[in-house]
Amino acid sequence: MSRPVQYNTNNKPAIIPEGYSGEGFMATKMDRLVGLGRSHSLWPLPFATSCCGIEFMGTMGSNYDLGRFGAERMGFTPRQCDVLLVAGTISKKLAPVLRQVYLQMAEPRWVVAIGACASSGGIFDSYSVLQGIDQVIPVDVYVPGCPPRPEGIIEGVLRIQDLVKAESTRRRNHLRYKELMESYGIE
Numbered sequence: 685m686s687r688p689v690q691y692n693t694n695n696k697p698a699i700i701p702e703g704y705s706g707e708g709f710m711a712t713k714m715d716r717l718v719g720l721g722r723s724h725s726l727w728p729l730p731f732a733t734s735c736c737g738i739e740f741m742g743t744m745g746s747n748y749d750l751g752r753f754g755a756e757r758m759g760f761t762p763r764q765c766d767v768l769l770v771a772g773t774i775s776k777k778l779a780p781v782l783r784q785v786y787l788q789m790a791e792p793r794w795v796v797a798i799g800a801c802a803s804s805g806g807i808f809d810s811y812s813v814l815q816g817i818d819q820v821i822p823v824d825v826y827v828p829g830c831p832p833r834p835e836g837i838i839e840g841v842l843r844i845q846d847l848v849k850a851e852s853t854r855r856r857n858h859l860r861y862k863e864l865m866e867s868y869g870i871e
């Protein structure tokens with residue numbers, strides 16, 4: 685014999701004040717609205733140094749078309765971009781240049797490490813190769829693979845979109861964020 689189902693009838697639906705409901709109205713938080721707008725209008729800066737860069741070019745092509753996610757506007761000046769896409773091997777000699785590019789981007793900014801080399805140095809465990817870009821700049825999303833397929837790169841951009849949507853507009857003033865920046869020696 686099944687147990688009788690009991691419904692909680694004490695729950696009352698939220699009462700929306702008069703004048704704030706109906707067609708043409710929507711209630712949300714400012715952070716969510718700003719995040720939604722930002723997440724679908726990302727301006728990536730491709731920092732491609734080797735083979736992963738070719739995969740990134742494939743991601744921009746018509747078969748995969750990053751433009752479907754509102755991120756097709758590549759920028760080649762850091763001052764106009766908000767997502768740094770690092771694709772390829774970064775030598776220790778190039779690391780200060782990468783850091784300089786990151787510093788020239790305005791807040792809010794996000795970073796994706798595309799592929800094994802950018803994430804960890806990959807197969808190049810040598811004296812000249814940086815063993816992961818997170819040694820010089822903070823990374824938000826790591827995309828695995830050598831190289832990652834375009835689907836992987838798209839997945840990385842989607843994860844950035846999730847971060848952007850959920851991020852408070854005040855996160856950049858938060859103590860923990862400042863501590864993260866200080867740990868990289870960035871004021």
Ligand code: SF4
Binds near residue numbers: 734799800
């Ligand atoms: S992860 Fe592999 S494909 Fe990407 S840059 Fe390094 S060696 Fe090339």
